[in-house]
Structure formats: C-alpha cells, structure tokens
Amino acid sequence: MVMALEITGFLLGTASWLVTGTALANDYWKVSSFFGSVIISNRQYENLWHSCAEDSSGIAECRDFESLLALPRFMLACRALMIISLLLGLFSMVISILGLKCIKIGSxxxxxxxxxxxxxxxLFILASLCSMTAISWYAARVVQDFNNPLYGGIKFELGAGLYMGWAGTGLSIIGGSLLCCSCNQWSKGQSKGAYYPPSQAQKIHKPVSELETARAYV
Structure with missing residues (x-):
C-alpha cells in the first residue's frame, strides 16, 4: 500500500512537471476576443515571452518582448514564479526518487x-503554489482588462496555456499529497508491531531466569 502511494505520487508529480513546462512554452495564454469586434479575420495571442498575430490564411508572425523594463511588473513576477516552479519540480523528482522504497540506494x-x-x-506542493499564483494572477489581469469599460486596447480571453497550467498545478498537489500520506501509512504499519522498552523486557524475562536458577540448585 505504501509503495503504491509513493509510486502514484511520484508519477503524478512528474506528469505535473511536464504539463507545467508545456504550459509555460504554450503561445496561447491569452487570445484576442471577437466579442464586439467587426474584424474577425485576424487573431492575436500572447504568452509571457512574445506576442503573435495570425491572419485568415493561418500565417502567424511573432514578436518577442524586447525590453524587460517595459513589461508590466506582474508579467515579470509571473515569469519568475513559473521558473521557480519548474526548478522546485525538478528537485522534487530527484528527491522523491531517492525516497522511494522500491529503489535501494546504499544502506x-x-x-x-x-x-x-x-x-x-x-517540494511538489510548493512548486504547485508558485505556478498557481503565476497563472491565477495572469488570468485575473486578463479578466480585469476584459471587463474594464475604459480599457482602450485589444480585449483578450483566457487561452489554453492557462488551463494547462491549472491542470499541472492540480496534478502536482495530488502527487505531493500522496507522497506525504505514504509516510503516515508507513508509521501506522510500524505501530502495529509490539514493542517493549529495555526496562520492561528485563522485567518480563526476570521471573524465567529466577525459576531456572532455582531448578539448578534442586
């Protein structure tokens, strides 16, 4: 039971790291909305790294964000949180491998x-909190600009990259929770066996030794 929890948690954590990395590289964090727009032949979409425009023929042109200082502060924070999340997820996988009972390493x-x-x-749970903060913060800004009647720029909607990020966050939380629960299951299994402190063990065996001594004198 304990080994199954550990393996399941490790696999879910590994899958969450892959999904989160794919979400970070996905271009569709926000997609231009056709709501209230007359021109629907062109579509624009962005992520944390660049902005793209696609015409009706399917040809897309992307432009990287050239200046870090010109970016909004929340985008810089989202970049940092996503990178930290991936680094924590990588460390989590390495440490979890060392802690799996099905893998023997030394003594x-x-x-x-x-x-x-x-x-x-x-660490898996901490990584999920970092990615969830970044993705939810980015999504909140997109929704805020969409619902702002005074916003004069292009209005965007939530893209597939955000949903992938939320999915990776959920997998990471579940995987990390299973790894933490495996320790509790192992502790319960250990507590089922009888254990006597040295002092009690001596008291239990003392009458037997006295009886054997009396028989020896007889």
Whole structure:
C-alpha cells in the first residue's frame, strides 16, 4: 500500500512537471476576443515571452518582448514564479526518487527514506503554489482588462496555456499529497508491531531466569 502511494505520487508529480513546462512554452495564454469586434479575420495571442498575430490564411508572425523594463511588473513576477516552479519540480523528482522504497540506494533506513519522500512531496506542493499564483494572477489581469469599460486596447480571453497550467498545478498537489500520506501509512504499519522498552523486557524475562536458577540448585 505504501509503495503504491509513493509510486502514484511520484508519477503524478512528474506528469505535473511536464504539463507545467508545456504550459509555460504554450503561445496561447491569452487570445484576442471577437466579442464586439467587426474584424474577425485576424487573431492575436500572447504568452509571457512574445506576442503573435495570425491572419485568415493561418500565417502567424511573432514578436518577442524586447525590453524587460517595459513589461508590466506582474508579467515579470509571473515569469519568475513559473521558473521557480519548474526548478522546485525538478528537485522534487530527484528527491522523491531517492525516497522511494522500491529503489535501494546504499544502506538507507526505511524511516529515513520515508522522510525523504515526504520532503519531495512538500517540494511538489510548493512548486504547485508558485505556478498557481503565476497563472491565477495572469488570468485575473486578463479578466480585469476584459471587463474594464475604459480599457482602450485589444480585449483578450483566457487561452489554453492557462488551463494547462491549472491542470499541472492540480496534478502536482495530488502527487505531493500522496507522497506525504505514504509516510503516515508507513508509521501506522510500524505501530502495529509490539514493542517493549529495555526496562520492561528485563522485567518480563526476570521471573524465567529466577525459576531456572532455582531448578539448578534442586
């Protein structure tokens, strides 16, 4: 049971890291809306790195954001949070591998491996919080500009990249939680066995030793 939880949590965490990386590279974080627009032959879309325009023939031209200082502060924060999330996810996978009970590395004790697996699970959850903050913040700004009647620029809607990011966040939370729960399951399994402290063990065996001594004198 414990091994199944660990393997499932590790696989979900690995899948979340891949999905989050794919979401970061996806071009469609926000897509221009046709709501209230007369021209529907052109479409624009953006992500954290560049802005693209696509005509009716399907030909797209992209332009990278050239100046970091010219970008809004929230976009810089979203970039940093997404990169931190991927780095934490990478560390989580490495640590989780070391903590899996199905992998034997040296003479590491079982309780130590459980603690290592829990550490990997906590890092998965921290990575998910970073990516969730970035994606939700970006989505909130898109919705705010869309609903602002005084906004004079192009109005955008939520793109597929944001939904992929939310999916990766959910997988990371579930995977990290399973890795943390595996330690509790292992502790419960250990508590089922009988354990006697050294003092109690001596008291239990003491009458037997006295009886054997009396028989020896007889």
């Amino acid at each position: 590491v004790r079982e309780d130590t491996k459980s603690k290592i697996a829990v550490t990997g699970g906590i």
